[in-house]
Amino acid sequence: MGTLIMVGQLILSLSILIILHELGHYSTAKWFKTRVEKFYLFFNPYFSLIKAKKIDGKWNVKTFAKADNDFPEDKDPDNTTYGIGWLPLGGYVKISGMIDESMDKEQMQAEPQPWEFRTKPAWQRLIIMLAGVIVNFILGFLLMGFMLWHYGEAYLPTSEVNQYGIYADSLGQKLGLQTGDKILKFGDKPFDKFNDRLAILELVLNGAKTITVERNGQEKVVTPDPEVIKSLAAHKNQKEPIFSFRLPFVAGEIKKGSPAQKAGFKVDDEFLAIDGVKTPFFRDFLAYVQAHPNKDVIVQVKRDNQIIDVPARIGEDGTLGIAPYPPEKFFEFEHVKYSLAQALPAGVKKGWGFIDSQIKGFGKMFSGKIKATESLGGFGAFANMYGKQWDWERFWRVTAIVSLLLGFINLLPIPALDGGYALFLIFEVITGIKPSDKFVETAVTIGFFLLMGLFLFSNGLDVWRALGH
DSSP: OHHHHHHHHHHHHHHHHHHHHHHHHHHHHHHTTOOEEEEEEEEOSSOEEEEEEEETTEEEEEEEEOOSSOSOOOSOTTOOEEEEOSEEEEEEEEETTOOOTTOOHHHHHSOOOTTSGGGSOHHHHHHHHHHHHHHHHHHHHHHHHHHHHHHOEEEOBHHHHTTTOEEEOHHHHHTTOOTTOEEEEETTEEOOBOOHHHHHIIIIISOOOOEEEEETTEEEEEOOOHHHHHHHHHHTTSSSOSEEEOOBOBEEEEOTTSHHHHHTOOTTOEEEEETTEEOOBHHHHHHHHHTSTTOEEEEEEEETTEEEEEEEEOOTTSOOOEEEOOGGGTOOOEEEOOOHHHHHHHHHHHHHHHHHHHHHHHHHHHTTSSOHHHHOOOHHHHHHHHOSSOOHHHHHHHHHHHHHHHHHHHTSSOTTSHHHHHHHHHHHHHHOOOOOHHHHHHHHHHHHHHHHHHHHHHHHHHHHHHTTO
């Protein structure tokens, strides 16, 4: 069920973004009196799930229609066919006189007409081509702003975590971190908001070479191995953190019928040691218990300001049945509220920060500083962003990110993408020289197959990772 929820959220989000993206192309084309033949959500090779066209003032609707031209003759050729395809990999508008992946050579060989894309001034064609990505960027910025306005922004200050220090997992240890460290800075940038994803951003994309920590009461500068930093790009696709906060182990719940209940543990017991091994933090205690199933132990706890020893027997499954208090018991989370006037520019700033990270990421990938196999992902990676439970706040936050990402990807200078067409048009605007239709047609064909290769490669990586590699 969780997988279906993820897929459902992905399809809904992409549907919203595709329709609005294509609406950008459609509306500007109509504005410049350019004929739009089709407007489709999803691709429709061989047949459409549904399509509709207004003919002589009446809507004609067909379902599971196979033929392209099965509507009655229309006296108004400016009317557009609207449809939903069956292949949810994108969408499109077919603009008369435009060289695109449909490769309508018959139309392109005919005499150019005033309503066609190819007869419009270069600046108008450039606006039509860029309108889709502009919509994506504006939508992403607005969504981020409205989310800040409606929900605010919650985060855990690193100063709160530094009461107890961090727990460094294996990759964190390879970076040179140790459990108990208090992180102060990445490079020259203070680490104010506790989030190991921000650490990846600073080390991998922003080029931080050092980590400043407080260790055993002394400030220390750690210089991670560059190869370990490079491996962080792969780690972002994993669920385990590089480091996490440490929590004192205070019993928040004793499960009924558990070994802990039988031993007499109580809520609010503060755990200090087990069999003489100091375990003041939950993960330390958990690791010891999991490593000693079916063992009789002596647990030292603090109860009502008195330290007592409690004999207990660890269960066969390596548990005692004690749940700790949540982080909110020990940490004071910050919650920043925004007025609408504050939220909109903050949303633009947040959105631009995301775009900037994508630009840096692509730059490092093409320069070989990070591996494409470790940083790219397909629809599986997108779906995982939404989560297996339907959460509207998360849905709209992820939709904002995906909108900006689609805008950025579409702006790449690859023929068959909006950015590729825009590159040719910018060249034409600057030089006054229009690339030949044959050249553009060949470039679009090459770009299309390049995109198909990237699509198969990125989604193949999702499958590879799902198989545990």
